[in-house]
Amino acid sequence: xxxxxxxxxxxxxxxxxxxxxxxxxxxxxxxxxxxxxxxxxxxxxxxxxxxxxxxxxxxxxxxxxxxxxxxxxxxxxxxxxxxxxxxxxxxxxxxxxxxxxxxxxxxxxxxxxxxxxxxxxxxxxxxxxxxxxxxxxxxxxxxxxxxxxxxxxxxxxxxxxxxxxxxxxxxxxxxxxxxxxxxxxxxxxxxxxxxxxxxxxxxxxxxxxxxxxxxxxxxxxxxxxxxxxxxxxxxxxxxxxxxxxxxxxxxxxxxxxxxxxxxxxxxxxxxxxxxxxxxxxxxxx
Amino acid sequence: xxxxxxxxxxxxxxxxxxxxxxxxxxxxxxxxxxxxxxxxxxxxxxxxxxxxxxxxxxxxxxxxxxxxxxxxxxxxxxxxxxxxxxxxxxxxx
Numbered sequence: 001x002x003x004x005x006x007x008x009x010x011x012x013x014x015x016x017x018x019x020x021x022x023x024x025x026x027x028x029x030x031x032x033x034x035x036x037x038x039x040x041x042x043x044x045x046x047x048x049x050x051x052x053x054x055x056x057x058x059x060x061x062x063x064x065x066x067x068x069x070x071x072x073x074x075x076x077x078x079x080x081x082x083x084x085x086x087x088x089x090x091x092x093x094x095x096x097x098x099x100x101x102x103x104x105x106x107x108x109x110x111x112x113x114x115x116x117x118x119x120x121x122x123x124x125x126x127x128x129x130x131x132x133x134x135x136x137x138x139x140x141x142x143x144x145x146x147x148x149x150x151x152x153x154x155x156x157x158x159x160x161x162x163x164x165x166x167x168x169x170x171x172x173x174x175x176x177x178x179x180x181x182x183x184x185x186x187x188x189x190x191x192x193x194x195x196x197x198x199x200x201x202x203x204x205x206x207x208x209x210x211x212x213x214x215x216x217x218x219x220x221x222x223x224x225x226x227x228x229x230x231x232x233x234x235x236x237x238x239x240x241x242x243x244x245x246x247x248x249x250x251x252x253x254x255x256x257x258x259x260x261x262x263x264x265x266x267x268x269x270x271x272x273x274x275x276x277x278x279x280x281x282x283x284x285x
Numbered sequence: 286x287x288x289x290x291x292x293x294x295x296x297x298x299x300x301x302x303x304x305x306x307x308x309x310x311x312x313x314x315x316x317x318x319x320x321x322x323x324x325x326x327x328x329x330x331x332x333x334x335x336x337x338x339x340x341x342x343x344x345x346x347x348x349x350x351x352x353x354x355x356x357x358x359x360x361x362x363x364x365x366x367x368x369x370x371x372x373x374x375x376x377x378x
Binding site for chain 2: 111112229
């Protein structure tokens with residue numbers, strides 16, 4: 001912190017919260033080296049990077065979780081709201097402190113690979129830890145969306161979270177009773193789903209994860225689905241059948257999703273919908 | 286000048302190995318390698334590995350799995366609505 005005025009990190013966090021973030025933390029840029037492959041580390045994107053500022057928030061509301069249509073959550077994806085906070089922080093760091101600040105683009109660097117893992121950034125900034133299902137959960141606020149800024153400013157880094165939100169007490173009880181948890185029961189790897197795992201000494205241990213299948217669920221009406229239908233259409237010799245594929249609901253919904261958003265919006269929430277640590281079950285009137 | 290086109294035979298030969306080594310799909314306690322590291326290990330150039338990885342990411346499942354995803358989500362969402370709203374009538378058949 002030698003090059004920054006005292007209280008700079010605290011001031012930055014206060015600006016983040018005033019701008020709409022629910023949580024804000026700082027990770028040491030070099031902490032990514034042990035986990036992220038090259039080209040996906042802060043210093044690869046911004047040479048001389050010293051810190052990564054991470055904000056989380058924009059959680060779905062109880063009404064979104066309780067909706068009867070899965071398309072509500074994917075259409076109402078609130079990820080863009082937290083991205084706006086990230087952009088604002090980048091501007092603030094440059095104008096207030098005079099250091100380079102790179103807002104981490106939410107899109108992909110190549111294929112499905114992100115520029116920088118925002119979940120890893122959130123973990124290293126002490127804002128949450130990986131759940132058995134995969135997403136990083138904050139102990140107080142559960143499931144949230146993330147945004148990050150890489151900067152050459154040497155903000156003081158926060159420590160990683162030592163006590164994970166997952167498994168929640170209700171999940172421990174369910175495990176003792178049924179040898180499963182809500183997320184594992186909803187998306188079981190042994191029965192066409194993505195996940196397998198166990199609780200061991202009160203800790204969640206994942207034993208299987210079908211990432212490719214998870215991708216078909218998280219991005220059903222998205223780039224992958226679009227490519228799949230397009231391939232099917234190109235292989236279809238019958239003109240009328242081609243028309244059914246291109247004008248049908250699947251392709252149409254995929255185009256709506258793709259053209260209405262410039263960012264990756266998740267389309268499957270089922271492991272998080274049932275997760276007591278992600279949002280609980282707060283009754284509303 | 287055309288875009289970089291991967292030789293389908295090269296793809297078939299290296300697809301499984303690239304998927305196993307890369308970081309596209311999170312693995313338990315095993316960080317993936319960068320395209321450059323994979324290229325060095327397999328004796329390929331980096332651009333070829335990037336293309337193999339991108340095609341393979343999409344090639345793991347057929348279109349049927351996308352359709353199954355829709356049904357899975359429809360059912361799971363209604364199950365939760367029935368529980369959260371205390372409306373057992375919303376439960377899917």
